[in-house]
Amino acid sequence: MKPNKKSALEEKKPLVSPETTSSAAIQKIKEKRAKKTNPEHLVRQILAGNITALSQAITLVESKNNLHLKTANHIINNCLPHSGNSIRIGITGVPGVGKSTFIEALGNYLTTKNHRVAVLAVDPSSSITKGSILGDKTRMEDLVKNENAFIRPSASGDSLGGVAQHTRESIVLCEAAGYDVIIVETVGVGQSETAVHSMVDFFLLLKLAGAGDELQGIKRGIMEMADTIAINKADGDNLKAAKLAKVEFNRALHLYPLKVSRWQPKVVLCSALKNEGISDIWNVVKLYISQTKENNSFSDKRKEQNTYWFLQTINDALKQEFYSNSNIEIELQKRILQIENSKISPFTAARDLLQLYYSSKEI
Structure with a gap:
């Protein structure tokens, strides 16, 4: 009698159960993510x-x-x-000055000169205003597609201190990744200019030429921080006004004390839209870097910045810990109300809260 032949389905046994296969796949995904x-x-x-x-x-x-x-x-x-080998450029200017167009023009120009460019931002207000840099990434269509450029929007909804610290750390990462020109943009709001100035080698102020007093409305501090002023949109019918503005800015800059680096700030005309004057600005940046490296002010400035960020990080952490203390959160509003009603002096109230904080840490 011939033995019964088993069907193909009966003959073929599963090597691994579905449950085992599923578990193995999940484990593989976890390992890949890890x-x-x-x-x-x-x-x-x-x-x-x-x-x-x-x-x-x-x-x-x-x-x-x-x-x-x-x-x-x-x-x-x-x-x-692996960091520290880049040129760090800070760029500020009021909304409408053409920062996006300028940064894209400068970035694209630099990549043609065999540079790798990273664009970062200090914009603590982006969660409310949608921030210029978030729009910049969509407007910088050519630079976004440039394989030698990297654009990173600012993290939204954070404090200026938090965003600035993240940007400072991001500079280190970008330099380690081989980007030799780091552009840090500020939206030009509040203290963001100061934060950017404290993390870059060269600080550029973008301006527009217009009718009336060109110096009106410019904070003295920003003028003092600027290593160069670039008057953008200096083309067509606006060229004459831009040239007059250049004369006024040059006069103003010569009234300020000479910088520690012995660098005399320049005023340059440009039209980012027409790619005019971009190479002139880069030549000024190179001249500045060369001059400050020669007299050692370049390295001195970076050392000072590192010390500043060391102390600033400690200050920010202590402040965060103080205000997040549950006892302080309860008592803070009470003290503010007492101060507003002249029941207690601001100094006494501050000392009381500090003592409360110290006591809570001892428990």
Whole structure:
């Protein structure tokens, strides 16, 4: 009697159960994700110039998750020896001055000169105003597509101190990734100019020529910070007004004390829309870097900036801890009300709250 032949379905047994296959697939995905966020892996990828890894690292820097921040610190410390070799340029100007167009024109020009350009922003107001840099990324269509450029919008909804610190750390990461020109934009609101000035080598003020007094409305502090003033949209019917504005700004700049670096600020005309004057501005930047490196003020300034950010980070952390203390949160409004009603002096109220904070830490 012939043995019964089994059907193909009966003969073929599953090698692995569906449950096992599913578990294995999930585990593989988890391992892949873990590798992507592994600090050593990210550092290697950043040093290789991988933009995805750079973006992931900056996201970790901007996170409020303590575990993420710990990972970010590890990445930054490992990238630090590979940073510092860029030219850091801060750019400020009022809305409508053409910052987006200018940054794109400068960025594209620099990439034709074999530079790699990173564009960062200090914009603590972006969650409310939608911030210029968020629009800039969509308006800088050519620069976004440029393989030698990297544009990173500011994290929204954070304080100026938080955004500034994240930007400072992002500079280190971008330099480690091989970007040799870092452009930091400020929206020109409040103290953001000061924050940007404290993290760059060269500070550029963009202005427009218009009718009337060109110097009216410019804060003295911003003029003092500027290493160069670029008068944008100096073309067509506006060229004559731009030339007159250049004369006025030059006169004003000569009234200020000479900078510690011995650099005399320049005034340059440009038209970002027509790509005119962009090379002139870059030549001024190179002259500034050469001069300040020669007299050692370049390295001195960077050392001062590093010390400033060290102390500022401590100050910000202590302030955050103080105001997030539950006892302080309860008593703060009470003291403010007492001060408003002249029941207690601001100084006594401050000392009371500090004593309350110290007492709560001793428990």
